[in-house]
Amino acid sequence: MTEPGLIAERLTAVRRAIARAAADAGRGPDEITLIAVSKAQPASAIREAYGLGQRDFGENYVQELEGKAESLRDLPELRWHMIGHLQRNKVRQVLHEVSVVHSVDSPELARELGKRAAGLRLPTERRFDPNQDRVEVLVEVRIAGEAQKSGVAPESLSEVLSSVEAEPDLELAGLMCVPPFSEDPASARPYFERLRELRDKNGGRARLRQLSMGMSLDFDHAIAAGATLVRVGTAIFGPRLARRQ
Numbered sequence: 001m002t003e004p005g006l007i008a009e010r011l012t013a014v015r016r017a018i019a020r021a022a023a024d025a026g027r028g029p030d031e032i033t034l035i036a037v038s039k040a041q042p043a044s045a046i047r048e049a050y051g052l053g054q055r056d057f058g059e060n061y062v063q064e065l066e067g068k069a070e071s072l073r074d075l076p077e078l079r080w081h082m083i084g085h086l087q088r089n090k091v092r093q094v095l096h097e098v099s100v101v102h103s104v105d106s107p108e109l110a111r112e113l114g115k116r117a118a119g120l121r122l123p124t125e126r127r128f129d130p131n132q133d134r135v136e137v138l139v140e141v142r143i144a145g146e147a148q149k150s151g152v153a154p155e156s157l158s159e160v161l162s163s164v165e166a167e168p169d170l171e172l173a174g175l176m177c178v179p180p181f182s183e184d185p186a187s188a189r190p191y192f193e194r195l196r197e198l199r200d201k202n203g204g205r206a207r208l209r210q211l212s213m214g215m216s217l218d219f220d221h222a223i224a225a226g227a228t229l230v231r232v233g234t235a236i237f238g239p240r241l242a243r244r245q
């Protein structure tokens with residue numbers, strides 16, 4: 001268990017740092033949505049953050065997400081973001097819960113999401129945000145080249161974007177990236193700039209409203225480069241528990 005009050009303190013600090021980074025970049029704090037990444041954290045920690053006004057939560061693994069969603073069903077405004085790699089055979093499960101998928105990286109995955117989302121039109125089958133009629137989709141870009149496992153190569157981005165737009169039950173919302181890990185937060189900056197350039201080359205804000213980039217150590221750099229969704233875990237919840245296998 002995290003010590004009472006600690007999540008409140010950390011969440012306040014993260015919110016302040018986001019506001020400061022936005023101001024430094026000449027942007028309004030409302031342009032940035034904080035996603036609290038709760039992987040390997042207990043449902044009780046999510047409930048505590050929700051009590052402090054946090055509404056958007058990110059998870060990486062479908063099974064873990066389902067379990068937590070089940071025990072947090074009573075929190076009506078909670079929005080789940082799937083930020084981890086998504087396998088096609090888990091699409092149906094994940095669609096029962098999530099409002100936003102950040103990790104679409106192939107036309108095949110886009111088609112599968114579109115097909116399954118169409119099958120979930122009945123409100124009773126869709127437990128997520130009833131005001132949202134389409135699943136929001138971000139396309140993950142392999143921003144650092146071959147060294148990265150997930151994401152679409154920049155050369156193939158345009159094809160994946162079109163395949164999302166071809167699905168009536170998906171809403172193309174933007175781009176996402178995870179730069180390679182480094183101890184030096186500033187080293188992520190060129191990758192964030194690169195994602196913004198790709199957005200600008202592929203229709204700009206009118207087509208790709210969201211840029212999902214920046215984590216605990218580097219979200220200020222991401223905001224300077226134009227992030228609209230930052231995914232922050234340990235800076236809010238503290239160290240993660242070991243993942244159960």
Ligand SMILES: *Cc1c(COP(=O)(O)O)cnc(C)c1O
Pocket residue numbers: 037039060083084178214215216217231232233234235
């Ligand atoms: C775990 C994770 C995060 C959060 O990482 P922290 O360093 O804990 O802030 C953000 N994005 C993705 C894709 C992740 O897997």
